[in-house]
Amino acid sequence: MSTAALLEVRDLAKHFALRRGLLGRPSGWIKAVDGVSFHVREGETLALVGESGCGKTTTGRAVLRLIEPSSGSVTFDGQELLKLNAGDLQRMRRDIQIVFQDPYSSLNPRMTVGNIVGEALRVHGIARGAELNERVAHILERVGLSPDFRHRYAHEFSGGQRQRVGIARALAMAPRFIVCDEAVSALDVSIQAQVINLLKDLQDEYRLAYLFITHDLNVVRHIAQRVAVMYLGRIVETAGTDELFDNPRHPYTRALLAANPLPDPSSPRPRALRGDVPSPLTPPPGCAFHPRCAEALAHCDRQTPTWIQIARRHGVACHLHQNTSRQGDDEIPDG
Amino acid sequence: MHAQDSSTGSLIAHTESPWRLFWQLLQRDRLAMAGLGILLALAVVALLGKATTEWLVIFDPTTVRLVDKFRAPLSEASALLPDADRPLTGVYLLGTDELGRDVFARMLQGSFVSMSIGFVAVGISIAVGVVLGGIAGYYGEVRIGPVTVDTLIMRFTDAMLCIPIFFLILVVVALLPASIYNIMIVIGLTRWMGISRFVRAEFLSLREQDFVLAARALGLPAYRIIFWHMMPNAMAPVLVTATIGVATAILTESALSFLGFGVQPPFATWGNILADGKNFIFDAPWLFFIPGFAIFVIVLAFNLLGEGMREALNPKLQRR
Ligand SMILES: Nc1ncnc2c1ncn2[C@@H]1O[C@H](COP(=O)(O)OP(=O)(O)OP(=O)(O)O)[C@@H](O)[C@H]1O
Ligand code: SF4
């Protein structure tokens, strides 16, 4: 597939100001996302993986401008989202939706399922009255819920059912791209599989593109065509899913894979990752991973590794691969 | 949630809606329910009081009967009184005051005035507090010059909190005519700070909640997000504060009356009945103790209900 990317993110950054003083002067910056680039094609799933706190959620929300990015560029279908005014942004939002991790806090406790799913259609004047009811019923059926559920409140449902309601809400606007932020992480394993299958079915049916944020590599195998691995606000490796699992190149990716064997309750989890993630407030100099890296070279703590495209669809930011580089022909992580 | 439940399956254990759960917990609180009962009864009394002392004058709070000054409760009216001036059954249920006015009729009239002062004043402070707190919480990051909207509003709130409110009210009342409306407005405009802080805090946490982010992602307009998604989820602590605030407002009015700055005649309030009565505390103690007891009861009832509501809304208790 070599269609143009539906979503193109370049050098996206979000720096949170730490504790503003009286005159609004920040005493420090949390570089939650610090120069992230990736793209997602139509009908494709890109998984964004990494440990807790590495900036996955912030990236997903910055793409939707639910958090205003500090800098960078996000183009969707050729349009620069970060330059849109409020009105145009609101129109654009119909194409880009989000499904959240927590099936409890993501649904308004004081609204019925029908209102949750149909609200945007009504408020935007897309459907009303009988037509609205019909569309809501149809969407609920499509995500595997009974249309009768629309008169009930979200708290009457189980986690998996609520997550389906969240998916239905996102689908109502007929989007082309959905950010799934840990969309199945809060669910029981058996239900995870059902929801993942639902997401895949919906993708096939509507040619949806997903940015699938997760820390669970087992889930990645099932849903993603490509993977981007994130560490401390930056992407350190991208590759096709099989390539990444079979031939991981970045030491961080290798450590993640080692720490995450195929689900087998009898084998104890090896702890391949030493130490904790450093604070994004004071990221280590050079390669941010060097304090934990088993293969660190002498200059890793001084020089920031540049992006290296080691194969056509496999990129990595690590000094180990400086020489294997097809000499950095492209600065964009490409998959 | 059971592991074996298919996520599409039928309804799992039917959990209660937040309001129903709140009501159930509140019902278990005897004291709060007693408070609620008293308040409902007093509300009925206040409405009947308004009707029977002003619209259809069955109990006349204004008639002066110089022959029947300082009659104790339950004493009979003098035979010298013209028929038109006699109380309903010929008995002064709660006695008479220094002008021979029927205390029962005055208390009835006062119940409506006192409660409306409480409710209107709290209504005003809710309106101000919710608007300011809501703006600070939702649009807080917007900057006006060097400061954010949030800073501006919250410093103003802090400044208001630093002023001893009662003296501010005294100053205002000394400058303005002490009409019942001015008293309501002054009390209302000086008691919103707690509410605005609550609402701001709720909005700040609601802003980050996924269902609010989802509403923004759907491109819903700000007013809809604020009033449909955030406000209903922020109102619970406001209602608790408001409940206790009604009691505070009634007390404030009483205190103002006591100092002679309160609602002026012809309106009777429990506060100004009490204030008049204090001059005759040894000769006619009922003039002091009857309104005093009424104020005590209503303030206690509002506080019991408010505390019960606070407990019932406590998420730790709700999860039991
Ligand atoms: N509003 C905020 N203000 C300040 N710091 C923030 C804010 N939101 C996130 N951060 C910080 O930014 C970093 C990245 O957070 P983010 O939630 O994006 O990580 P994540 O990869 O989604 O982690 P998780 O797996 O725990 O969800 C964290 O260190 C977090 O503390
Ligand atoms: S650049 Fe150096 S420290 Fe960073 S991952 Fe590669 S080898 Fe390890």
Ligand SMILES: [Mg+2]
């Ligand atoms: Mg996250």
